[in-house]
Amino acid sequence: MRRREFVTLLGSAAAGAAARYASAQNAAKISTIGWLTAQQASSLAPFLDAFRSGLAELGYLEHRNFEIEYRYGDDNLLRVAPLAAELVRKPVDLLVVQGAAVPLVYELKLPIPSVYVFSGDPVVAGFAESLAHPDGNMTGLTFMAAELNGKRLEILRDVVPDLRRVAVIANPEHPGSQIERAYSEETARRLGLDMEFFGTATLDKLTAAFAAMDPHPPQAISLFADGFAIQNRQRIIDFGMKHRAPVISGWPVFARSGAICSYGPKLSESYRRLATYVDRVLKGARPSDLPIERPTRFEMVVNIKSAKTLGLTVPNSIVAAADELIE
Numbered sequence: 001m002r003r004r005e006f007v008t009l010l011g012s013a014a015a016g017a018a019a020r021y022a023s024a025q026n027a028a029k030i031s032t033i034g035w036l037t038a039q040q041a042s043s044l045a046p047f048l049d050a051f052r053s054g055l056a057e058l059g060y061l062e063h064r065n066f067e068i069e070y071r072y073g074d075d076n077l078l079r080v081a082p083l084a085a086e087l088v089r090k091p092v093d094l095l096v097v098q099g100a101a102v103p104l105v106y107e108l109k110l111p112i113p114s115v116y117v118f119s120g121d122p123v124v125a126g127f128a129e130s131l132a133h134p135d136g137n138m139t140g141l142t143f144m145a146a147e148l149n150g151k152r153l154e155i156l157r158d159v160v161p162d163l164r165r166v167a168v169i170a171n172p173e174h175p176g177s178q179i180e181r182a183y184s185e186e187t188a189r190r191l192g193l194d195m196e197f198f199g200t201a202t203l204d205k206l207t208a209a210f211a212a213m214d215p216h217p218p219q220a221i222s223l224f225a226d227g228f229a230i231q232n233r234q235r236i237i238d239f240g241m242k243h244r245a246p247v248i249s250g251w252p253v254f255a256r257s258g259a260i261c262s263y264g265p266k267l268s269e270s271y272r273r274l275a276t277y278v279d280r281v282l283k284g285a286r287p288s289d290l291p292i293e294r295p296t297r298f299e300m301v302v303n304i305k306s307a308k309t310l311g312l313t314v315p316n317s318i319v320a321a322a323d324e325l326i327e
Contacts, residue, residue, distance in 0.1 A: 030067060032093050033069070034068075034071065035069065036084060036098070037073060037098035037099055038080050038098075038104075039098065039100075041072050044098065053275075054271070054273065055278065057272075058279045060275070069092055077100060084108060093282060095112060096115055096116070096278065097117075099117070099227055102116045106138055109136065109137075114138045114287065115281060115290075117143070117271060117274055119142070119144065119174070120176045122292050131293075131294065134288050137288070139290045140274065142294055144294070145265055146180045146182075146183050149183045149224070152248045152249075153188060155318060156222065157191055157193070158315050158318060159220075159260065159312055160219055164193060166196075166221070167245075168195060168222045170224035174226040184222060213239075218243075219245055221239075221240045221248070222247075224249070225264065229249065230251075230253060233249075237257055241310070246306065248260060249264075251265075252267070255324075256301065260302070260314075262299075262301045263298065264295075270295060299323040301322065304319075304326060
């Protein structure tokens with residue numbers, strides 16, 4: 001849905017939304033939060049729990065002083081704009097936007113404030129002049145910690161004997177992926193690794209990348225985390241296992257799906273922190289005055305079972321540092 005169509009869909013409801021928000025700062029009222037994502041409900045259940053816990057710690061009790069209106073796109077980005085229109089008409093006091101829905105909501109220029117969790121770089125994506133200066137009526141948290149890509153290559157080097165060749169599989173359209181690539185290339189040079197980059201924004205390109213790697217497979221794969229990678233993680237991990245090339249990525253879901261290791265932001269903590277943004281906006285803060293937050297806590301998940309299948313030994317130092325072991 002294009003912006004012009006979206007504005008038509010909202011009609012008079014959108015025109016009155018700003019006034020509704022301005023009058024919504026009465027502490028006695030029940031605040032209504034719109035939860036909007038392009039993903040399926042099941043994929044976000046643990047993070048939604050963390051978000052609710054964060055709200056509870058700040059004194060918010062669901063069905064007593066706040067309600068959440070949930071809208072899920074079920075992995076269909078085309079549903080995001082109509083779902084956003086529903087929430088504006090409802091109305092809600094603010095939106096909490098997750099993942100791939102964030103750029104779409106930004107383009108709609110909604111009259112109500114939004115806070116978000118976004119895996120990409122908000123500055124590269126155009127949501128902010130800098131992390132300190134969000135743009136428009138949106139702010140939130142980013143999972144982007146591009147420097148960790150170097151650490152993940154170091155982990156692969158420590159796990160794979162005589163590691164020389166690494167493939168990077170990444171969605172080049174994901175905001176910040178070029179920064180992640182730069183960190184990876186710098187670390188690869190320092191470690192003496194040959195790194196080949198495979199841009200995979202679509203399933204066809206992922207299939208083509210597999211075909212290109214088949215004749216001379218890499219010794220390991222570094223997978224940049226984003227929504228496309230999550231949706232296709234099993235294909236990628238299975239390809240790596242077939243060629244005895246361990247996969248590493250940034251989020252626990254990859255290690256729990258068979259990647260040898262994940263190391264990156266502690267996502268549950270970010271969703272818990274998201275509650276503080278909701279609290280401040282409901283109390284009258286403007287999103288543009290709330291700096292975008294980067295991850296501050298990280299977690300490592302090591303899949304010992306996958307390592308054994310590949311005949312690899314994970315060093316004791318990595319095992320000891322892991323937050324979770326899959327055996």
